[in-house]
Amino acid sequence: MTHSQNNGSGDKEMETKTRPTPNSLASVASGRAQKQPGTAPLGSGLEARGVHAWFGSHLALRDISLDFSAGTVTALIGPSGCGKSTFIRTLNRMHEFIPTAAFAGQVLLDNKDIYEASVDVTKIRLQIGMVFQKPNPFPSMTIGENVLSGIKLAQLDVPKSERDDLVQDCLERAGLWNEVKDRLDAHGGSLSGGQQQRLCIARALAVKPKVLLMDEPCSALDPGSTLRIEETINQLSSSMTIIIVTHNMQQAARVSDYTAFFLSDGGPGELIEVGPTSEIFTKPRDQRTENYVSGRFG
Amino acid sequence: MSVTTTTVAPTKPWVKTPWQRLPSLSLVLLSLIASGIIIEMTPLKGKLGFFLVFVPILTISETILARVKADKKAAQDVLVSSFIWTATFLVFLPIASILVTAIVKGLPGLKPNIFAETMQIVSFTDPLNKGGLLHALVGTLYLILLSIAISVPLGILTALYLTEIRGPGSNFIQFIVQAMSGVPSVIAGLFIYSSLILATPLRSSSMLGAFALVILMVPTVTRTSQEVLLLIPNDLREAGLALGATQWKTVAMVVVPAARSGLLTAVILGVARIAGETAPLLFVLGGADGLNWNPFSGNNSALPFYIWKGFLIGLPEAIQRAWTGILILLIVVLILFATARYLGSKNRRKP
Numbered sequence: 001m002t003h004s005q006n007n008g009s010g011d012k013e014m015e016t017k018t019r020p021t022p023n024s025l026a027s028v029a030s031g032r033a034q035k036q037p038g039t040a041p042l043g044s045g046l047e048a049r050g051v052h053a054w055f056g057s058h059l060a061l062r063d064i065s066l067d068f069s070a071g072t073v074t075a076l077i078g079p080s081g082c083g084k085s086t087f088i089r090t091l092n093r094m095h096e097f098i099p100t101a102a103f104a105g106q107v108l109l110d111n112k113d114i115y116e117a118s119v120d121v122t123k124i125r126l127q128i129g130m131v132f133q134k135p136n137p138f139p140s141m142t143i144g145e146n147v148l149s150g151i152k153l154a155q156l157d158v159p160k161s162e163r164d165d166l167v168q169d170c171l172e173r174a175g176l177w178n179e180v181k182d183r184l185d186a187h188g189g190s191l192s193g194g195q196q197q198r199l200c201i202a203r204a205l206a207v208k209p210k211v212l213l214m215d216e217p218c219s220a221l222d223p224g225s226t227l228r229i230e231e232t233i234n235q236l237s238s239s240m241t242i243i244i245v246t247h248n249m250q251q252a253a254r255v256s257d258y259t260a261f262f263l264s265d266g267g268p269g270e271l272i273e274v275g276p277t278s279e280i281f282t283k284p285r286d287q288r289t290e291n292y293v294s295g296r297f298g
Numbered sequence: 299m300s301v302t303t304t305t306v307a308p309t310k311p312w313v314k315t316p317w318q319r320l321p322s323l324s325l326v327l328l329s330l331i332a333s334g335i336i337i338e339m340t341p342l343k344g345k346l347g348f349f350l351v352f353v354p355i356l357t358i359s360e361t362i363l364a365r366v367k368a369d370k371k372a373a374q375d376v377l378v379s380s381f382i383w384t385a386t387f388l389v390f391l392p393i394a395s396i397l398v399t400a401i402v403k404g405l406p407g408l409k410p411n412i413f414a415e416t417m418q419i420v421s422f423t424d425p426l427n428k429g430g431l432l433h434a435l436v437g438t439l440y441l442i443l444l445s446i447a448i449s450v451p452l453g454i455l456t457a458l459y460l461t462e463i464r465g466p467g468s469n470f471i472q473f474i475v476q477a478m479s480g481v482p483s484v485i486a487g488l489f490i491y492s493s494l495i496l497a498t499p500l501r502s503s504s505m506l507g508a509f510a511l512v513i514l515m516v517p518t519v520t521r522t523s524q525e526v527l528l529l530i531p532n533d534l535r536e537a538g539l540a541l542g543a544t545q546w547k548t549v550a551m552v553v554v555p556a557a558r559s560g561l562l563t564a565v566i567l568g569v570a571r572i573a574g575e576t577a578p579l580l581f582v583l584g585g586a587d588g589l590n591w592n593p594f595s596g597n598n599s600a601l602p603f604y605i606w607k608g609f610l611i612g613l614p615e616a617i618q619r620a621w622t623g624i625l626i627l628l629i630v631v632l633i634l635f636a637t638a639r640y641l642g643s644k645n646r647r648k649p
Contacts, residue, residue, distance in 0.1 A: 094540060099464075126542030136533040140555035153543030153551055200537070207542060 044110050044210040045070040046091060046128070046241060051105035052268075053086050053095060060086050062268040064105075066260055068211070073233060073242045075252035075277065078262035079292070083269025084245045085133075087262070088213050091243065092128035093121050109211070126154050129209035133216040135196035137188030137203070144184035146199055147171060150207040166206060174202035175232045194225020201232060212236065214244040218251065230255050249293060253281055261289045321363060329356040353384055397628070404625025407618045412626075418588035422608055422616035431623055433589045434604035437504060438573075438630065440593040441583075441600055444508035445515050445572055450565055452512070453519025457564075460520075461527040462535075462549050479517035486513040487578030495582065502584030504593035507600065510578035519568040526560030527553065562642040566635055573631050576602035601627040 046068040053061040061083040068074050076084045089095040091107055093114060106113045114124045137146045147167045151158050158166060167184065171177040176198040180191070188199055197217060204212060214233075218226040226248075233242060233255045246252050252259055259281070260274040273280065273289045284290045291297055333352040337343065342351060357380040365373035412430035420429030456475065460468055490510040494500045530553050538548030554561070579585075584597025585607070601623050608620025 092540065094536060097536065097539065122542045122544055124542075125540055130540040132533060132537065132540075134533055136531070136537045138534060138537070138552055138556070140552075140558070149538075149551070150541035150543075153538055153541050153547050155547070203537075203541065 044127070044241060046211050046243070047106075047108040047111075048087075048091065049106040049108065051087065051090055051107065052103065053083070053090055054100075054102035055098060056100040059268040061090070062270050064269075064271045066271060066274060068241050068243055068258075070241055071237065071239075072257045073237045073244065073255055074258040074260060075256035076243065076245045076260050076262060077247075077249065077252050077292070078269070078272075079264075079297070080247075081269075082262040082264040084262050085215050086269070088130075088215050088243060088245050091211075091213055092125050092130055094125075094130065122154065126150075126156075126207050127209055128211040128213060129204035129207065130213045130215065131197070131201050131204055131217045133219055135193055135200055135220065137191070137196050137199050139187070139189050141188060142185050143180050143188055143191070143199060146188045147202050147206050150203055154207060156207065170202040170205045171199075173205055173232070173235060174198045175228045175235075176202060192225075194221045194228065197221060197225065198229060198232065201229070205236070209240065211241045211243065214242065216245050216247060219247065226251070249281075249295075253277060261286075261292060263288055263292070321367070322360065325359045325363060326356060329359060353380075356380070357384075400621070400624045400628055403618075403621040404623075407622030408625065412622060416588050417604075422611045422619055423613045424615065426615060426618060429619075431601065431604050431619070431626060433586060434599040434601045434623065435626065435630070436589060436591070437507075437583070437586075437598040437600040437603070438627070440504040440598065441507050441511060441579075442569060442573060442634070444505060444593060445511045446565065446569065448508065448512045449515040449519050449568055453516045453564070453568065454523050454561060456516070456520045457523035457527055458549060458554075461524055462545070462553065475517050475520050478513070479521060481513065481517075482577075483514055483575050484577040484580075486510045487581045489513065490578070491581035501595070502582055502597050503595050504583070504590075504598045505595075507579050507583040507598070508593075510582050511572040511575060514575065514578070515568040515572050518571045519564050522564035522567050523557075523561055526557045526564060529560065530556050559642050562638055566638050569634060570631065573634075574602055574627060576606050579603050580606075601630070 048064055048066045048068075051061060051064040052059065064083075064087055066074075076088065078084050086095065090103060090105075095101050095103060103115065105115075107115060109124070109127060113119070114121075114128075137143075138149055141149060144167050147170050148158075148163055150156075151163070151166075168177060168181075171180060176195060179195060180186075180199075183190075188196060191199060197220075201217070218229055221229070230251065233244065236242060237255075237257075244252075244255065256277045258274060259277040261272045261280065261284075262269050263272045264270065273284055273286045275284075280289060281293050284293065329352055332355055333348055336351050337348055342348075357377065360380065361373050361377045364376040407426050409427060411427060413432060413435070415428070415430035416433040417429045417431075418433075422429075456471065459465060460472055460475075487510045490506055490513075494506060494509070495502065500506060534552050534556060535548055538552040539545070543551070579600055579602065583600060583603060585603055586597040586599050590596045590598045605620045605623040605627070608616045608618075608623060611617075
């Protein structure tokens with residue numbers, strides 16, 4: 001019951017070779033160097049096993065099993081209301097903040113279930129960071145303070161002397177350093193939307209997560225800012241596991257190694273298909289996936 | 299084609315010229331005259347009577363003018379605008395009246411000695427250059443500071459419980475807070491009197507006065523803080539929690555700083571609720587005529603108490619002292635609010 005029929009489409013078939021096609025999405029997707037599971041230098045794998053999620057008595061997600069290998073980028077795609085965001089929020093236990101929420105299944109980080117009673121949930125969220133759809137820098141803090149906010153909030157021990165370097169390092173990795181290096185004392189709210197979102201990425205990086213969840217990070221941004229964030233994702237993917245929800249198929253093709261397609265037929269959201277991104281966009285096994293990625297619905 | 303340069307002068311075409319205003323202004327004048335005549339010829343008398351006649355006459359005549367000059371919509375616009383102006387004026391009038399009355403009646407008694415002396419060896423009926431309200435001023439400051447010290451933590455923590463933790467009993471606590479904000483102030487005083495002065499060795503003091511005021515202040519602070527905290531977007535709470543913070547850390551470092559200006563307003567409204575309270579103090583403050591620097595024991599005074607006493611005696615000098623007390627109380631409250639606002643905005647602008 002807890003293991004879904006989709007499970008077989010995970011790890012094992014990911015080594016299939018990509019082949020070029022006239023399809024533009026596919027050519028973008030196959031342009032990326034395919035990462036092999038287990039070869040990533042850093043980060044941790046994350047495995048979802050039979051994840052179900054409820055809001056009250058309404059089942060929003062049914063039996064999702066997905067593996068995220070260390071150091072890979074996985075895109076979650078699917079039409080609105082198919083449960084992508086709900087799923088990503090179960091991966092770092094943000095789901096439980098909704099008062100009526102309920103959950104079943106397992107999420108394994110380094111082979112340890114993060115839903116186990118003995119687990120300190122704040123430590124989990126420290127290792128599995130999150131970037132939200134809407135940029136949400138802390139309004140009462142400056143740009144520099146925003147970057148360091150995770151250190152203070154989680155009460156991590158970082159010596160004062162290293163903090164300036166950490167701010168610079170995180171902002172550089174988020175692609176924002178050059179734009180804000182002269183005004184770290186300005187308020188986060190004074191930045192543009194795209195800059196605010198990169199500030200939120202820098203803030204998430206400062207606590208050195210092993211996994212980064214991104215819930216439609218570019219949906220409120222212009223193409224320029226989107227490009228910057230995609231470059232950031234590309235750079236980060238060498239050092240951590242990234243899971244990104246996106247409505248933008250081109251984006252999924254550009255940034256991800258693997259793509260998972262979610263769909264709801266009015267009932268709970270289900271995982272239809274998962275595979276290497278180039279495959280999902282060129283020769284998906286499921287007709288529904290093909291309809292979706294070719295723009296016939298959704 | 300030749301190029302001609304024209305100098306364009308800036309104008310404001312949307313502002314009416316004096317000539318355009320003339321019909322409307324002359325109606326104001328005519329209404330004033332008409333109202334004056336009506337007041338003379340009918341039993342209606344005084345400023346209130348004049349107001350009651352003048353406003354309807356002006357409203358009706360301006361509406362008719364707009365109907366004649368333009369159309370039905372313009373007439374409706376004038377009519378509704380007139381109601382709005384009248385309502386605003388009616389609300390503003392008492393405030394202005396109170397301020398002007400307090401200043402006009404209080405100023406004659408505003409002499410240097412009132413800040414330096416007390417009523418220890420002076421009677422309320424003595425000449426005004428003797429005695430003062432230093433004791434009442436000290437007493438009021440004690441009351442306000444003690445009330446803030448107790449009510450602000452209690453009120454804000456209760457609001458945090460109701461909005462952030464939403465723990466067991468939230469609905470019941472919410473109900474109690476709402477019910478408490480309707481408690482008549484004299485009941486608060488009687489409660490402290492019967493539960494502390496009658497039942498324990500504690501006797502009248504500034505502290506007991508503050509206890510009575512706290513009962514009135516806590517619901518105000520709680521409800522206002524709650525409204526302010528509900529305005530903080532949930533995004534910020536989630537961002538804090540997603541960084542691996544505990545709920546307590548998120549509230550302390552993200553939610554409360556974001557709501558600081560609003561929480562300050564909550565405190566100011568709370569102080570405004572209690573600063574002028576007299577009734578609860580009658581039973582629990584003791585009403586000293588001399589200085590008492592100890593807020594925790596011994597009878598003390600307060601400005602509202604001093605004012606009440608002055609009016610109770612009812613002789614000209616005593617009434618003058620009371621009016622001056624009112625003026626001082628207004629100034630004290632004004633200084634407190636201005637200071638709070640200044641501190642709030644200063645911290646906010648700090649980089």
